[in-house]
Amino acid sequence: xxxxxxxxxxxxxxxxxxxxxxxxxxxxxxxxxxxxxxxxxxxxxxxxxxxxxxxxxxxxxxxxxxxxxxxxxxxxxxxxxxxxxxxxxxxxxxxxxxxxxxxxxxxxxxxxxxxxxxxxxxxxxxxxxxxxxxxxxxxxxxxxxxxxxxxxxxxxxx
Numbered sequence: 001x002x003x004x005x006x007x008x009x010x011x012x013x014x015x016x017x018x019x020x021x022x023x024x025x026x027x028x029x030x031x032x033x034x035x036x037x038x039x040x041x042x043x044x045x046x047x048x049x050x051x052x053x054x055x056x057x058x059x060x061x062x063x064x065x066x067x068x069x070x071x072x073x074x075x076x077x078x079x080x081x082x083x084x085x086x087x088x089x090x091x092x093x094x095x096x097x098x099x100x101x102x103x104x105x106x107x108x109x110x111x112x113x114x115x116x117x118x119x120x121x122x123x124x125x126x127x128x129x130x131x132x133x134x135x136x137x138x139x140x141x142x143x144x145x146x147x148x149x150x151x152x153x154x155x156x157x158x
């Protein structure tokens with residue numbers, strides 16, 4: 001039993017550029033995400049590359065803008081630097097763009113301040129003396145992609 005979609009037997013009815021425009025009218029895509037989606041719809045690699053290139057020329061897809069929007073969304077969801085970086089790398093965003101976006105996020109709010117506000121919401125009875133709760137909180141924030149130094153700094157300032 002195959003979990004992937006069955007291959008389409010006939011060629012797509014509309015051109016790759018038109019299909020790409022329809023896709024980006026519904027939500028934003030990274031360059032890689034749009035190319036993957038077009039390939040999944042049955043377009044050739046050459047048609048997909050041409051369509052993605054054309055939309056980049058028109059500035060309809062912009063990896064820098066996409067990375068900024070995604071990282072802001074993830075930061076608002078309570079995700080940390082490592083999580084955001086991994087998510088952007090999944091979308092094959094360049095390391096220069098990732099570093100720029102992460103610096104912008106850090107300049108808006110210090111990570112330890114974000115952790116403190118989350119501690120207040122998630123652990124209202126948090127105390128540095130309660131080691132079991134402290135271990136649980138460290139594991140939680142680590143899974144969310146926060147640096148251990150920032151977590152400990154937040155605990156000390158809480």
